[in-house]
Amino acid sequence: MNREQGTTAAADNAAVVAAIQASDEAAFGDLVEGYRRQLHVHCYRMLGSFDDAEDLVQETLLRAWRARATFEGRSLFRTWLYRIATNACLSALERGPRRVLVADVAATDPRKELTPEALPHLGARPAEVAWLQPYPDELLDQAAPSESEPDAVVVSRETIQLAYLAAIQYLPPRQRAVLILRDVLGWSASETGSLLEQSIASVNSALQRARSTLRERLPARRTEWVSGNTLTDEERSLLERFVDAHNRADVAGLSALLREDARQTMPPHLLWYDGREAMLALFANYIRPTSMHYPGALRFVATAANRQPAVATYLKRAGDSEYRLLGLNVLETDGGLITGITSFGTQLLERLGVPQTL
Numbered sequence: 001m002n003r004e005q006g007t008t009a010a011a012d013n014a015a016v017v018a019a020i021q022a023s024d025e026a027a028f029g030d031l032v033e034g035y036r037r038q039l040h041v042h043c044y045r046m047l048g049s050f051d052d053a054e055d056l057v058q059e060t061l062l063r064a065w066r067a068r069a070t071f072e073g074r075s076l077f078r079t080w081l082y083r084i085a086t087n088a089c090l091s092a093l094e095r096g097p098r099r100v101l102v103a104d105v106a107a108t109d110p111r112k113e114l115t116p117e118a119l120p121h122l123g124a125r126p127a128e129v130a131w132l133q134p135y136p137d138e139l140l141d142q143a144a145p146s147e148s149e150p151d152a153v154v155v156s157r158e159t160i161q162l163a164y165l166a167a168i169q170y171l172p173p174r175q176r177a178v179l180i181l182r183d184v185l186g187w188s189a190s191e192t193g194s195l196l197e198q199s200i201a202s203v204n205s206a207l208q209r210a211r212s213t214l215r216e217r218l219p220a221r222r223t224e225w226v227s228g229n230t231l232t233d234e235e236r237s238l239l240e241r242f243v244d245a246h247n248r249a250d251v252a253g254l255s256a257l258l259r260e261d262a263r264q265t266m267p268p269h270l271l272w273y274d275g276r277e278a279m280l281a282l283f284a285n286y287i288r289p290t291s292m293h294y295p296g297a298l299r300f301v302a303t304a305a306n307r308q309p310a311v312a313t314y315l316k317r318a319g320d321s322e323y324r325l326l327g328l329n330v331l332e333t334d335g336g337l338i339t340g341i342t343s344f345g346t347q348l349l350e351r352l353g354v355p356q357t358l
Helices: 003-021 025-033 036-047 050-066 077-095 137-143 162-168 173-184 189-196 200-217 220-224 233-247 251-255 276-287
Strands: 258-266 269-274 297-305 308-316 324-334 337-345
Touching (some): 003 025, 003 077, 025 050, 036 077, 036 137, 077 173, 137 297, 173 189, 189 200, 233 308, 233 337, 251 276, 258 276, 297 324
Parallel strands (some): 258 337
Antiparallel strands (some): 258 269, 297 308, 308 324, 324 337
């Protein structure tokens, strides 16, 4: 932390203590509100759910006001809030299942939808699966407006991309908390142990086990991921060509962008399309007006989510006066080609702030 950041933190602490001593709920709320987006990203990473994170942040703010007398200014106000948020998330994780992507559930014929009977190990109908949700980059940017701010690391792309979030869902809740606190937020083993009421040795052991699990679960190419919080020129070019291929219903153009072993999944539907040819068949069926499966006029808007290129898809059906959100396609890329597309349906996008109509 540099001198300017330290001065700001000290001023925040003093303002919080003054608000508590004056029982000024409004002033306290204004101070807490400044950390809302950072806390939301933290809860999102812990839970894998944008919607649940919204609820947990609200619970965190309520807990903070109720526990205000315990804040004496000896620690950073931000640290105190993260402590409350982490404990709220741990309680929530004890009550609910881990979040998944389609590929985490089961492999299947790409032309057939999975049935509940095909998922005995899951113990839930498709509609009840706890799906991982995306996070729009526009909102991530609000969590850390500049690289010089202490929370810039919170939204670094290595730890917010879908592959990372899917991998950490396999960690037990407390291991997940240790990994995020130590490797994402940069807390010391002592600080982490204090929050979780564990010894430093226990924290270090949990961190080693968590890192080992990640090495097994993360794609091998993750070691080659670029740093930074914005799309690369290569990713932006690929995204532009992807949108252009869709706008022109250009099957050959899309084919040139896909790696042969690319895969497309469509949560909350338990299906996927495995390989370039299967994905192109899907594309041709829905993009061409002459196809029997053509749903109506489509419009595609380039964007970004989870620090990955993304496209919001809008549909105008016959008789409609406007385009309505159909889904959000988050792209995985490698070596200038698309290796995967996760097409999130509107059921998983309701609270994300993505425009519902055009």
